[in-house]
Amino acid sequence: MNAIANTLPTEQELLAASPDDYMSPEQLAFFRHRLEEEMRQLLDNAQETTSHLQENEATPDPSDRASVEEEHTLELRVRDRERKLLKKIEEAIARIDTGDYGWCEETGEPIGIGRLLARPTATLSLEAQERREKLKKMHGG
Template identity: 90%
Template sequence: MNATATALPTEQEMLSAPADEYMSPAQLAFFRNRLQDEMNQLLENAHETTTHLQENEATPDPSDRASVEEEHTLELRVRDRERKLLKKIEEAIARIDTGDYGWCEETGEPIGIGRLLARPTATLCLEAQERREKLKKMHGG
């Protein structure tokens, strides 16, 4: 297999692709690669956090200890958000496998390359997302 056959399209090529190429094998490979890279980065961050928390030794000074605890709390909060994102990434990769990736789960319409480049885990087209957010605001959510 030569290098051009395995080369992924660029973002620009993705954005300028004709509509009939939407979610083609090359585009799906592009998004799978992007999602996998993001997943690997999140897993690496989690490992670094675990190592960092294990390495930190207790300090006798109460104000230093409070600073360290605050830092740990913030770090754990970030990791919790990343853990939730990791689940969304896994779900997006599963949608690639089932052929549902790139299609709005509410309307069945294309989500759009631009939106997926900005947010590869998106499950709704922009219109459906905006409708959902308006409903949440109306119901105090």
């Protein structure tokens, strides 16, 4: 743990905080730190995948080759999902910088500490997210 993490509020302190403290500098610092840690982990994973794919030698056995190719395809699919998450993390950090983090982009209401702890990249309150998903289902999306 680095020194910054030791000065940040805990999850319990965030959940127990007064509604008046919502998205206080301490809370924003907590979420920035969490997002940056997640970004660092994703970038480390991507580097490992790149190294793993590069060091894998060709195998003459067709069934071994098929297994290796299937493994690579799965790894690349996971990395593609992580790349999309990385973009969401970058956008969330940008919202912290502009003062929009933690507020529903649809209603302007607080997203809520609990939801942000579960999904730090959330841009919608739970109610707005549920509405959006219901509309998508109704319109076959």
